[in-house]
Amino acid sequence: MHALAEDAPPTADETRRAKVFASIGDTTITVGDIEDTIASRPPYSRQRLAADPSLIKATADAQLENELFYQGAEKLGYGDDPVVQRFVNQTLVKVFVREEFEETVTPDEVPAADVARYYEENPEEFRRPELRRARHILVGSKAEAEAILKSLKTDKTKTFRSLAKERSLDTETNVRGGDLLYFTADGNVVGREASGTIDATLAKAAFSLSETGDLAGPLDLGDGKWSVLELTGLRPERVQSLEQSSARIRRKLWRTEREGALEVLITELRAEVKPEVYAERMDAIVLAPAAERGKGKQPSP
Secondary structure, three states: OOOOOOOOOOOHHHHHHOOEEEEEOOEEEEHHHHHHHHHOOOHHHHHHHHHOHHHHHHHHHHHHHHHHHHHHHHHOOHHHOHHHHHHHHHHHHHHHHHHHHHOOOOHHHOOHHHHHHHHHHOHHHHEEOOEEEEEEEEEOOHHHHHHHHHHHHHOOOOOHHHHHHHHOOOOOOHHHOOEEEEEOOOOEEOOOOOOOEOOHHHHHHHHHOOOOOOEEEEEEEEOOEEEEEEEEEEEOOEEOOHHHHHHHHHHHHHHHHHHHHHHHHHHHHHHHHOOOOOHHHHHHOOOOOHHHOOOOOOOOO
């Protein structure tokens, strides 16, 4: 049998890092601890420290003060405070997710072939259709619409915007001078896709005009309502290239992969731990008023 080799003596660098900067009870802060704190800082912060030795001492003093605060809090029982415990538990979960899922595979590591495939299979996601912006004046008769249209063409003392505020029966748009905002050819208002649409006749008229400032009307909107419309904005169709879209696609595919891995883990943990859940007891939950939520009981000195 061979004799076990003795532990190698510490190197000069290990000896240097082990030098104690401060002792607080049973805890020590070494030169290595301070170096590790500095190493965790962003590059620009490390550059500042390297250029000014006084900042290194300030960092070491701050680390000492932090340990004093920690030991003072421990002595008063803050380590057992529910708020602290909840924060520790949340931090534990965040670190676990980051280390096991977010840092094992990064968005930059998503294969280029997967990015290209997603781009080819989802073309509408990278296409913005042609958009138009217009404003209109809604009135109660064709004759009134004709008179307004004639006035706009011959009398330059009144702007479309001012006439819309004065004459338009459309209470939603007259306050903003008849502005219909940007919309697609089928009348969907940008940013209000779930609820914002404009009359199909107005959308068709706007897309039939060629230059901003062009007028259309009188437009029959039905039910005795007529409109005069002015084109105020043009945005051509825009298609993002694969190169322009790749970073966004990588992040999306990475998030999808990450969420899938987390779901697999949750399923495995459920099978292993077998939690007992009594969903019907959720009916007993009473929510405190918003001002009282989050208040934790502080420990007694």
